[in-house]
Amino acid sequence: MVSAIERGIMDFIGAARPSIADPFLPNKIKEGRHEDIRECIGCNICVVGDTRFVPIRCTQNPTMGEEWRRGWHPEIIAPKKSDDKILIVGAGPAGLEAARALGQRGYHVTLTDARREAGGRVILEAALPNLIEWRRVADWRLTQIKKIENVSFYPSSPMTARDVLEADAPHVIIATGATxxxxxxxxxxxxxxxxxxxxxxxxxxxxxxxxxxxxxxxxxxxxxxxxxxxxxxxxxxxxxxxxxxxxxxxxxxxxxxxxxxxxxxxxxxxxxxxxxxxxxxxxxxxxxxxxxxxxxxxxxxxxxxxxxxxRIPNDALYHELKPALAEGKLKSLRIIGDAEAPNIIAQAVFSGHLAAREFDEIINPDETPFKVERVKIG
Ligand code: SF4
Missing domain, CATH: 3.50.50.60 (FAD/NAD(P)-binding domain)
Known part of the structure; x- marks a missing residue:
């Protein structure tokens, strides 16, 4: 796009889906922050809202559609409220997004994955015919995580319940995917x-x-x-x-x-x-x-x-750790993404982002967690 404009081939480019995936695309181009651009993967989940009459969702940008409803800014997130450490087990789309967003808040995060390569299902599915763009879900998050000093990633690290309890992190997020x-x-x-x-x-x-x-x-x-x-x-x-x-x-x-x-x-x-x-x-x-x-x-x-x-959630580790939570050995335990409920990739990313936004916040389960538009008639 930049090359087409710089060479005088075009004066102006309108980009719908790239702007949904990253509303700050023009600013990032202008500032030369190309590696920070959250690239659209072409999955068209965004267009589903048009025909299903549900709020828009974006696989790459979990804040899309939640700017007014939940007050989520695509680039800004509340700073940390404590110095507590967080362990995230599973570096698929949900775990990566939770680690990235919690890291952005300033928390000390340890992210582990049993596989040698991070990305979980998006990396496996990206190897299937014509799905190579799925990799961008993992690539963007890994690029961001590498820049955040307070997030450490440990690949090839399968975790048992004992490993988790010995990791010295009072907060645990399980993002172990589905089968x-x-x-x-x-x-x-x-x-x-x-x-x-x-x-x-x-x-x-x-x-x-x-x-x-x-x-x-x-x-x-x-x-x-x-x-x-x-x-x-x-x-x-x-x-x-x-x-x-x-x-x-x-x-x-x-x-x-x-x-x-x-x-x-x-x-x-x-x-x-x-x-x-x-x-x-x-x-x-x-x-x-x-x-x-x-x-x-x-x-x-x-x-x-x-x-x-x-698909069946891979939630055995979560259930093994529940007694430790009840016994006070952990301060919090949360399960996210496909491990909580197998769904589309967009929902896994959203689930990871939601966990990061809600961490250290007081959530009232009796309150609707977003604003609802009420149209006045007459
Ligand atoms: S939902 Fe998919 S196609 Fe639509 S903007 Fe987001 S990444 Fe691109």
């Missing part, structure tokens, strides 16, 4: 399905454990993951069938304006798309499915099934 289910339970199935071997989950595929041959992807999640994995497997030589109980493929992407592009891409990769069908079982190289309107059952030959259904 994709392997039993078929999801929106459509309340009970585990009878499933043979050769069952894969998105976590397997993101860990480079890929099926081969004829693969049925069962998408009961309805956002981008099912179609992205279909693309991954099709480009790796698999014959892919994408099955979903919804009337359309990746139904929720209608709200992010991505659905048309997804259909085009899957058609170009010869992915077979089968909406209106629920998975019943998988055994001996064939899956049984049922039409959700007519209940007609059919058999689909396949070598493996990938389940994109639901």
């Amino acid at each position: 994709w289910r392997r039993d078929g339970v999801g929106r459509g199935n309340a009970r585990p399905l009878p499933l043979d071997r050769n069952i894969f989950t998105p976590d397997d595929l993101m860990g480079n454990k890929l099926p081969s041959g004829k693969v049925l992807i069962y998408d009961d999640d309805h956002y981008y993951m099912g179609s992205v994995l279909a693309e991954l497997l099709a480009t790796n030589g698999c014959e892919v069938m994408l099955v979903t109980p919804r009337p359309t493929i990746s139904a929720w992407t209608e709200y992010t304006l991505e659905q048309g592009h997804i259909y085009k891409r899957l058609h170009s990769l010869n992915v077979t798309m089968l909406p209106y069908h629920a998975l019943l079982s998988f055994a001996k190289k064939s899956a049984e499915v049922s039409h959700v309107l007519t209940s007609t059952e059919s058999t689909l030959p396949c070598d493996a099934v990938v389940l994109v259904t639901d």
Whole structure:
């Protein structure tokens, strides 16, 4: 953008989503603070509010839509109220944002992650087809954290409850993410399905454990993951069938304006798309499915099934630490992000930011934590 203006190609550039992700973009360009620009990742979560009539959200900028409601400034946050130390376990989108914002407030924060690389799900998902921009969620936060002396990051550091209690931090925030289910339970199935071997989950595929041959992807999640994995497997030589109980493929992407592009891409990769069908079982190289309107059952030959259904919070450490809180060994214990409730990345970032804003504050659970617009009629 700067280059286009400096070379005289354009006089003026209007940037909508980049300004949502970072309302101070022009100032940062002017001041030469390019590394401080919080870059838009192109996820279109912001546009969902237009069609769903809910307050706008931004994956990169958790203060978007909360400027008036909660009084949140995108660049300014209240200074610390104590010298207490905080330990954050998990450096995914929620943990990174909590560490960054608490560090900005001036708190002494120790951030740990079991993996060698920070970023959690955003780093794993960024390696999937066409999701490379997801990395920016981690990259911006890590760049900021590196500048904050009072935040220390320890990668390759899995933490047990004992490790946490020995870390000498009275406040603990758990941000340990979530794990994709392997039993078929999801929106459509309340009970585990009878499933043979050769069952894969998105976590397997993101860990480079890929099926081969004829693969049925069962998408009961309805956002981008099912179609992205279909693309991954099709480009790796698999014959892919994408099955979903919804009337359309990746139904929720209608709200992010991505659905048309997804259909085009899957058609170009010869992915077979089968909406209106629920998975019943998988055994001996064939899956049984049922039409959700007519209940007609059919058999689909396949070598493996990938389940994109639901995620389970990784909250064991939080529950192990709860007695320590009750015994007064910890001053506070909070769980955030997907570990609290698996959701979209925008919600994980928001959850981390909220935890940082609310830290050391007195929260009245009986009060609505934001202002509500009341329109006067007449
Ligand atoms: S929600 Fe996503 S697309 Fe919209 S401005 Fe934020 S990062 Fe960009």
